[in-house]
Amino acid sequence: KAGVTQTPRYLIKTRGQQVTLSCSPISGHRSVSWYQQTPGQGLQFLFEYFSETQRNKGNFPGRFSGRQFSNSRSEMNVSTLELGDSALYLCASSNLNTDTQYFGPGTRLTVL
Amino acid sequence: GESVGLHLPTLSVQEGDNSIINCAYSNSASDYFIWYKQESGKGPQFIIDIRSNMDKRQGQRVTVLLNKTVKHLSLQIAATQPGDSAVYFCAEKVGNRDDKIIFGKGTRLHILP
Numbered sequence: 001k002a003g004v005t006q007t008p009r010y011l012i013k014t015r016g017q018q019v020t021l022s023c024s025p026i027s028g029h030r031s032v033s034w035y036q037q038t039p040g041q042g043l044q045f046l047f048e049y050f051s052e053t054q055r056n057k058g059n060f061p062g063r064f065s066g067r068q069f070s071n072s073r074s075e076m077n078v079s080t081l082e083l084g085d086s087a088l089y090l091c092a093s094s095n096l097n098t099d100t101q102y103f104g105p106g107t108r109l110t111v112l
Numbered sequence: 113g114e115s116v117g118l119h120l121p122t123l124s125v126q127e128g129d130n131s132i133i134n135c136a137y138s139n140s141a142s143d144y145f146i147w148y149k150q151e152s153g154k155g156p157q158f159i160i161d162i163r164s165n166m167d168k169r170q171g172q173r174v175t176v177l178l179n180k181t182v183k184h185l186s187l188q189i190a191a192t193q194p195g196d197s198a199v200y201f202c203a204e205k206v207g208n209r210d211d212k213i214i215f216g217k218g219t220r221l222h223i224l225p
Binding site for chain 2: 004031035043044048056058090092099100101102103104105106112
């Protein structure tokens with residue numbers, strides 16, 4: 001079974017731009033969660049989607065948004081990028097039968 | 113096992129020795145716990161999990177111990193190998209399926225030759 005995939009793996013943007021990151025969960029997994037990982041703050045929860053609905057949301061500003069499609073693939077969008085948005089963005093998927101989340105390799109976003 | 117700011121706690125262990133990584137969790141209602149390993153440049157990888165109705169669970173070379181009285185979780189790695197070098201995170205979750213998983217800040221395991 002293929003693991004969680006994320007695209008792109010690396011991204012460089014400038015302040016004020018927007019970015020869209022993509023995540024394909026493990027086949028059969030309907031829950032997708034997004035995390036931001038930085039050296040200073042560790043792993044911080046952004047949001048979780050289940051069956052195309054946002055089920056949980058972390059404490060991030062409205063510039064961070066996401067969505068999930070009917071095939072469970074998910075995207076997250078960050079608008080008006082700031083330098084502090086530079087981070088590794090991780091996606092994790094899980095299924096109904098387990099609480100375990102399986103992570104993708106992440107997208108490394110650098111904001112200049 | 114938890115850290116503040118930029119400096120993760122580091123555990124240095126001689127190759128071949130056993131490693132014990134500790135984690136204090138925050139919510140007494142949490143009933144599901146997971147350990148993840150994150151190698152440089154990769155996403156976190158599931159190692160082992162345990163539910164609150166157990167106090168010990170063993171995997172291949174790894175054992176997780178849960179002490180609910182003091183809200184403490186530990187990961188024991190037997191016969192530590194160079195490939196075990198990574199940051200290890202504990203995570204907790206309350207049984208309600210709608211609750212999110214909360215991650216600790218991690219411990220860096222450094223293997224000495």
